[in-house]
Amino acid sequence: xxxxxxxxxxxxxxxxxxxxxxxxxxxxxxxxxxxxGFLKTTIQVIGASRTDAGVHACGNVAVFDTExxxxxxxxxxxxxxxxxxxxxxxxxEEVAPDFHxxxxxxxxxxxxxxxxxxxxxxxxxxxxxxxxxxxxDKMNEAAAYLVGKHDFSSFRAAGCVAKDSIRTIFDANVxxxxxxxxxxxxxxxxxxxxxxxxxxxxRNVGAGRIAPEKMKDxxxxxxxxxxxxxxxxxxxxxxxxxx
Amino acid sequence: xxxxxxxxxxxxxxxxxxxxxxxxxxxxxxxxxxxxGFLKTTIQVIGASRTDAGVHACGNVAVFDTExxxxxxxxxxxxxxxxxxxxxxxxxEEVAPDFHxxxxxxxxxxxxxxxxxxxxxxxxxxxxxxxxxxxxDKMNEAAAYLVGKHDFSSFRAAGCVAKDSIRTIFDANVxxxxxxxxxxxxxxxxxxxxxxxxxxxxRNVGAGRIAPEKMKDxxxxxxxxxxxxxxxxxxxxxxxxxx
Numbered sequence: 001x002x003x004x005x006x007x008x009x010x011x012x013x014x015x016x017x018x019x020x021x022x023x024x025x026x027x028x029x030x031x032x033x034x035x036x037g038f039l040k041t042t043i044q045v046i047g048a049s050r051t052d053a054g055v056h057a058c059g060n061v062a063v064f065d066t067e068x069x070x071x072x073x074x075x076x077x078x079x080x081x082x083x084x085x086x087x088x089x090x091x092x093e094e095v096a097p098d099f100h101x102x103x104x105x106x107x108x109x110x111x112x113x114x115x116x117x118x119x120x121x122x123x124x125x126x127x128x129x130x131x132x133x134x135x136x137d138k139m140n141e142a143a144a145y146l147v148g149k150h151d152f153s154s155f156r157a158a159g160c161v162a163k164d165s166i167r168t169i170f171d172a173n174v175x176x177x178x179x180x181x182x183x184x185x186x187x188x189x190x191x192x193x194x195x196x197x198x199x200x201x202x203r204n205v206g207a208g209r210i211a212p213e214k215m216k217d218x219x220x221x222x223x224x225x226x227x228x229x230x231x232x233x234x235x236x237x238x239x240x241x242x243x
Numbered sequence: 244x245x246x247x248x249x250x251x252x253x254x255x256x257x258x259x260x261x262x263x264x265x266x267x268x269x270x271x272x273x274x275x276x277x278x279x280g281f282l283k284t285t286i287q288v289i290g291a292s293r294t295d296a297g298v299h300a301c302g303n304v305a306v307f308d309t310e311x312x313x314x315x316x317x318x319x320x321x322x323x324x325x326x327x328x329x330x331x332x333x334x335x336e337e338v339a340p341d342f343h344x345x346x347x348x349x350x351x352x353x354x355x356x357x358x359x360x361x362x363x364x365x366x367x368x369x370x371x372x373x374x375x376x377x378x379x380d381k382m383n384e385a386a387a388y389l390v391g392k393h394d395f396s397s398f399r400a401a402g403c404v405a406k407d408s409i410r411t412i413f414d415a416n417v418x419x420x421x422x423x424x425x426x427x428x429x430x431x432x433x434x435x436x437x438x439x440x441x442x443x444x445x446r447n448v449g450a451g452r453i454a455p456e457k458m459k460d461x462x463x464x465x466x467x468x469x470x471x472x473x474x475x476x477x478x479x480x481x482x483x484x485x486x
Contacts, residue, residue, distance in 0.1 A: 011364040058363050086364045120301050121254040121329045122480070126365055178420075237365070 001065045004072055005095045006031075006045070008060045010087035012233065013125050017053040018060065027051075027087055031062060034082040039068055048101035048241050049108065052193075054233030056126065059090065059240040061101045101241075107170055108190065109239040112183040112199040112231060127180060128199070128235035134206030136176050141212035142205040143172040143183065145219060146198065153222035155201070157193035157230065165191055165222075174202065181206070184239075193230050201228035244308045247315055248338045249274075249288070251303045253330035255476065256368050260296040261303065270294075270330055274305060277325040282311055291344035291484050292351065295436075297476030299369065302333065302483040304344045344484075350413055351433065352482040355426040355442040355474060370423060371442070371478035377449030379419050384455035385448040386415040386426065388462060389441065396465035398444070400436035400473065408434055408465075417445065424449065427482075436473050444471035 008031065016024035020032065028047055035043035045062040070078060072094030080088050113127040116134055123129070149168045156165055169187040176182075183199055201218065204210045210228075218226045251274065259267035263275065271290055278286035288305040313321060315337030323331050356370040359377055366372070392411040399408055412430040419425075426442055444461065447453050453471075461469045 009363045009365075011367070056363075056365050058365075085367060088364055090361070090363075118333070120252040120333075121331055122252075122299050122301075122369055124254070124328060125368075 001067060001097065002072070003063050003065050003095050003097050003099055004075060004092055005099065005101070006062050006064075006075060006092045007090040008062055008087065009058045009090050010056065010060070011125070012051060012053065012055045012057070014086055015053065017055070018047055018050045027057075027060075028062075030084060030087060034079050035064060037082050038079050039066055041066075046101055048105060049238055051236075051238055052233050055236045055238065056234075057238040060238050061105075061241045063095065063099060063101050065097075099243075104243055105189075105241050106243055107186050107188055108241045109184060109186040110190070110195040111237045111239050112185075112195055113235045113237065114181045114183075114199070114203065114231075115179050116181060117179050123179075125234055126237075128203075128231050130181070130203055130207075132203075132207035134181050134203070135208065136174050136181060136206065138208075138212045139174040139181070139183070139202045139206040142202055142215040143174055143185075143198075145213075145215040146172040146185070150219050151222050152191055152194060152219070154218050154224055154227045155194045155197040156191040156224060157197065158224070160192035162191055167191065167194075172198075174206075196231045196233070196236060197224075197227050197229075199231035199235065203231065204228045244310060244340060245315075246306050246308050246338050246340050246342055247318060247335055248342065248344070249305050249307075249318060249335050250333040251305055251330065252301045252333050253299065253303070254368070255294060255297045255299045257329055258296065260294055260298070261290055262293045270300075270303075271305075273327060273330060277322050278307060280325050281322050282309055284309075289344055291348060292481055294479075294481055295476050298479045298481065299477075300481040303481050304348075304484045306338065306342060306344050308340075342486075347486055348432075348484050349486055350429050350431055351484045352427060352429040353433070353438040354480045354482050355428075355438055356478045356480065357424045357426075357442070357446065357474075358422050359424060360422050366422075368477055369480075371446075371474050373424070373446055373450075375446075375450035377424050377446070378451065379417050379424060379449065381451075381455045382417040382424070382426070382445045382449040385445055385458040386417055386428075386441075388456075388458040389415040389428070393462050394465050395434055395437060395462070397461050397467055397470045398437045398440040399434040399467060400440065401467070403435035405434055410434065410437075415441075417449075439474045439476070439479060440467075440470050440472075442474035442478065446474065447471045 048061040075092035076089035291304040318335035319332035358370040
């Protein structure tokens with residue numbers, strides 16, 4: 001048995017998230033169906049990150065096991081034609097049989113995209129419209145407090161089933177790109193809705209409603225009520241998972 | 244009777260173009276329906292530019308006549324809630340009763356967006372994927388030949404009903420923005436599919452298949468067969484119409 005690792009990109013708009021559901025269109029469901037169709041045997045992938053409905057990915061990861069002799073790097077070429085246009089296999093490779101996409105990852109990077117100023121309908125699927133002016137320097141100052149090993153309970157949604165809430169953030173920064181303000185966060189793992197709550201909190205900093213140094217108190221409080229609102233899904237992109 | 248001018252933005256993905264069709268979803272049809280619903284009397288707008296299916300707009304223009312006393316600048320506020328999320332009124336104002344959105348325009352600007360390198364599903368609705376490396380300097384050199392008053396028959400699709408094919412281009416340039424290559428063309432008017440044929444031709448220049456100075460010969464030939472292919476609609480944005 002060989003284990004194949006896939007890097008998967010998708011537009012989350014028309015998916016009910018990653019995780020398989022019998023009666024809803026999901027990324028995992030479409031991927032299983034396309035691989036099953038190609039390999040003529042039932043395939044069930046194991047995914048790295050169960051992104052929510054509306055969340056996008058440039059580099060989610062999944063693995064599956066197969067007796068097929070197709071070269072490890074050819075699965076994108078072979079299977080993309082069976083996939084709908086809103087998802088694709090970016091790359092593929094054979095990995096060790098005990099490689100696990102969730103437990104073996106070293107770090108992940110998410111981006112959260114906001115649009116300020118005028119918004120056009122062509123922006124609506126891939127960014128959060130924010131009507132205030134945003135001070136990117138202050139957002140960066142606040143984001144810096146996230147870096148390090150912390151209890152991120154303040155940035156943990158109610159439905160989170162993780163056993164503990166300690167995570168290490170390696171990098172967190174905010175940049176402007178035209179009308180967009182882009183938050184980038186890299187860490188060893190993320191709690192449920194963590195990046196979206198960080199984005200909602202950094203918006204409040206950028207809009208001047210809370211001071212950048214308040215971020216430190218919000219983290220230390222370990223209380224979801226201290227952080228800002230959960231930003232909507234369409235601004236979130238899972239950029240990369242590094243092993 | 245008052246004449247109201249609307250600046251309209253839309254995501255062309257799920258429209259069968261601008262022009263009203265009884266059995267298809269169009270921008271004009273949705274706009275007429277929303278205005279008719281709001282003003283409780285049948286409204287038929289006159290549009291400036293009948294964009295094709297899949298083409299986007301940040302600033303198309305339409306006018307309509309009404310006895311309503313709603314202030315000219317309030318129609319966006321009033322009507323956007325009745326419009327679907329893939330279109331919006333960006334601004335509105337009262338204009339002279341003889342103002343015509345098509346005949347009175349001084350110039351229009353279109354942009355054409357290409358993506359090079361890796362493409363993700365989140366790019367597919369708003370750009371043309373081009374697999375070659377593109378030389379933006381050469382594309383700019385070729386685009387410069389478009390500027391001026393020319394017979395643009397080489398860049399005119401078969402279905403074009405315009406009486407003459409002379410147009411004046413005021414500016415044409417190409418820039419890189421990350422993975423995107425953006426062509427911007429400003430002129431007093433455009434023939435049917437003109438910008439998309441320009442984009443298809445400039446791609447050939449950027450990819451090294453034709454020399455930049457060949458653009459001059461292509462224009463002078465006044466023959467559609469001399470120019471490149473028609474680029475697909477989803478990369479095209481009607482940016483602005485100036486009066």
